[in-house]
Amino acid sequence: MQSRTWIAVLSCAALLLAALVAWSAGLFSSPPAPLVESPEAVAAGQAVFAYRCTPCHQDVPLARRVAGWSVERAYQTIGRLPQVPRANMPAFPGTEDDRRALAAFLAALGAGRAQQP
Ligand code: HEC
Numbered sequence: 648m649q650s651r652t653w654i655a656v657l658s659c660a661a662l663l664l665a666a667l668v669a670w671s672a673g674l675f676s677s678p679p680a681p682l683v684e685s686p687e688a689v690a691a692g693q694a695v696f697a698y699r700c701t702p703c704h705q706d707v708p709l710a711r712r713v714a715g716w717s718v719e720r721a722y723q724t725i726g727r728l729p730q731v732p733r734a735n736m737p738a739f740p741g742t743e744d745d746r747r748a749l750a751a752f753l754a755a756l757g758a759g760r761a762q763q764p
Pocket residue numbers: 696699700701702703704707709712713724725728731732733734735736737739749753
């Protein structure tokens with residue numbers, strides 16, 4: 648092979664290697680989507696709430712307790728339900744998607760844009 652061909656081959660190999668390193672470093676993976684209160688998320692979250700939380704929370708209304716909460720704050724709280732004092736809540740057992748939807752629902756509930764099922 649001619650030396651120019653070699654240079655081309657080596658350049659391609661170097662590019663491939665760089666791409667592989669970037670990929671393994673997570674450069675191409677998309678960051679987690681931001682938490683948003685879309686009507687779809689609120690509706691999905693309301694269904695999750697009805698299934699997972701209503702057995703206790705029909706007697707413990709939440710609208711006033713979550714008044715003014717951001718979706719982020721609700722998301723964080725769902726991650727540590729057992730630490731809420733006097734509540735005796737189990738850890739949230741749902742999926743990440745369910746948790747995000749539930750957070751959107753709680754924020755909407757606290758803002759008066761959703762009703763507790
Ligand atoms: C075992 C019963 C039980 C279950 C199940 C339960 N909760 Fe609770 N939760 C409570 C009680 C009781 C309180 C009120 C504690 C108090 O008096 O302040 C509470 C309080 C809360 C609060 C208020 C926290 C604060 O900082 O004031 C949030 C938010 C909440 N629950 C969300 C949920 C969500 C979301 C679910 C479903 C994934 C859930 N809970 C399931 C019993 C429960």
